Amino acid sequence: MRNETRTSALTTAALMALALAAGAGSVLLLRPAPASVAGAPEAHHHGYQCPMHPQVIQDHPGDCPICGMKLVAMPAGDAPPADPGAGPTLPGLSTVRIDAERQQLIGLTTQPVKEAQVGGEIRTTARLTPDETRIRHIHVKVDGYVEKLYVDFVGMAVQKGQPLLTFFSPDFVSAQQEFLLAQKTRRALEGGTLQGSGQDLLDAARKRMALWDIPASDMDYLERTGEVKKSLMLRSPITGVVTAKTAVEGNRLTPNDTPFEITDLGQLWAIADVYEPELPRVKVGMPADLTLGAFPGKTFTGRVTFIDPQVDPRTRTTKARVELANLGGVLKPEMYGEMVIRSQTRRGLVVPIDAVLDSGTRKVVFVALGEGRFEPREVQTGSSLGEAIEILSGVRAGEQVVTRANFLVDSESRLKAALAQMAPK
Numbered sequence: 001m002r003n004e005t006r007t008s009a010l011t012t013a014a015l016m017a018l019a020l021a022a023g024a025g026s027v028l029l030l031r032p033a034p035a036s037v038a039g040a041p042e043a044h045h046h047g048y049q050c051p052m053h054p055q056v057i058q059d060h061p062g063d064c065p066i067c068g069m070k071l072v073a074m075p076a077g078d079a080p081p082a083d084p085g086a087g088p089t090l091p092g093l094s095t096v097r098i099d100a101e102r103q104q105l106i107g108l109t110t111q112p113v114k115e116a117q118v119g120g121e122i123r124t125t126a127r128l129t130p131d132e133t134r135i136r137h138i139h140v141k142v143d144g145y146v147e148k149l150y151v152d153f154v155g156m157a158v159q160k161g162q163p164l165l166t167f168f169s170p171d172f173v174s175a176q177q178e179f180l181l182a183q184k185t186r187r188a189l190e191g192g193t194l195q196g197s198g199q200d201l202l203d204a205a206r207k208r209m210a211l212w213d214i215p216a217s218d219m220d221y222l223e224r225t226g227e228v229k230k231s232l233m234l235r236s237p238i239t240g241v242v243t244a245k246t247a248v249e250g251n252r253l254t255p256n257d258t259p260f261e262i263t264d265l266g267q268l269w270a271i272a273d274v275y276e277p278e279l280p281r282v283k284v285g286m287p288a289d290l291t292l293g294a295f296p297g298k299t300f301t302g303r304v305t306f307i308d309p310q311v312d313p314r315t316r317t318t319k320a321r322v323e324l325a326n327l328g329g330v331l332k333p334e335m336y337g338e339m340v341i342r343s344q345t346r347r348g349l350v351v352p353i354d355a356v357l358d359s360g361t362r363k364v365v366f367v368a369l370g371e372g373r374f375e376p377r378e379v380q381t382g383s384s385l386g387e388a389i390e391i392l393s394g395v396r397a398g399e400q401v402v403t404r405a406n407f408l409v410d411s412e413s414r415l416k417a418a419l420a421q422m423a424p425k
Helices: 002-022 100-106 170-188 195-211 216-225 276-281 406-422
Strands: 045-049 072-075 109-112 114-118 121-130 135-138 144-149 163-168 231-235 240-245 260-263 267-275 287-292 299-307 317-325 336-342 346-352 363-370 373-378 380-385 388-393 400-404
Touching: 114 380, 121 276, 144 170, 170 195, 170 216, 195 216, 267 276, 267 287, 267 299, 267 336, 276 317, 276 380, 287 317, 317 336, 346 380, 346 400, 363 406, 373 406, 400 406
Parallel strands: none
Antiparallel strands: 045 072, 109 400, 114 346, 121 267, 121 336, 135 260, 144 163, 163 231, 240 260, 267 317, 287 299, 287 336, 299 317, 346 388, 363 373, 363 400, 380 388
């Protein structure tokens, strides 16, 4: 009687441990077996299990409470081994045996570990922005008033040297008059001891206007004709597109104002977001391809020219800059597309990404050992390859890993491991 009481207590403790090991997604049903008939032979099995839901286990025959199927007897080979050396291969997990019929019922499939080229592509998204080195702010160097605008809206294309506006500046008029006066003084002092001083005055007046960005042709015209111009013309220093404009006919301009911003869109930057695990693979100089929804089937090719030294704390990504030629001006800033950065390839082991169970603290695959046995293995993963993932350690090429129903296999493995730990030593 005392032995029976002790056995019942051990059984109750084991059931509580199994319920905890099964987790929230598992169903564990272990009910007391009916009293055995005196003299009846002892059954050589460890319990009864649902073929479709292996997490459902009872210690007596019956129906599955989930699907209603008849429970089948678990063979003695599925019982947890008594010797410590044959215990769980990983903490909390154990090798399990699943016969062919049950494998078919639960849809279990396996695929081999293969060798393949890995690390060849880094796929991400990218956004087009203007090349910051090709943006010019246009300023005037003297105070004045806008008389006429030749470029009067944002988005207008301009050529280098094209007139932008004319403006009246009293300082410009005074500078021209001073230049003519210096010219007259130099002529008056020719042949005398102060001839050099006259030339110095003329050079100073010319340099003053040059510092105001007055073209040399305008100064030559002034020196040749002696005609003072009322207005000064502002011209575009580059070929590009007007991306900002504040100038309006009649308003006042000072050196602090920016009447125009002109951007050369002949080359753009594609800013790609690279996630932290991919950062070691991205290097300056790598080729990159951009595809856009606006141009199906067309690829724009460039090279990585800069990698941001900081990580964005919100997205956990780093910006990689790719320079793209914008032939014909078909690319527009703020376009959004898919970027493929082509890195160096190497040989490695890959498995389907569904084969890896990631608990957050470790990554596990189940390897088929033959005869319906499946062993849990902890693995180290590398680069993600779309539907596959690189395996750095834990498996060998050619081994079969479970790719479907591995969550059910994992559930049963945890149950076996818990039973093994509760087995009497």
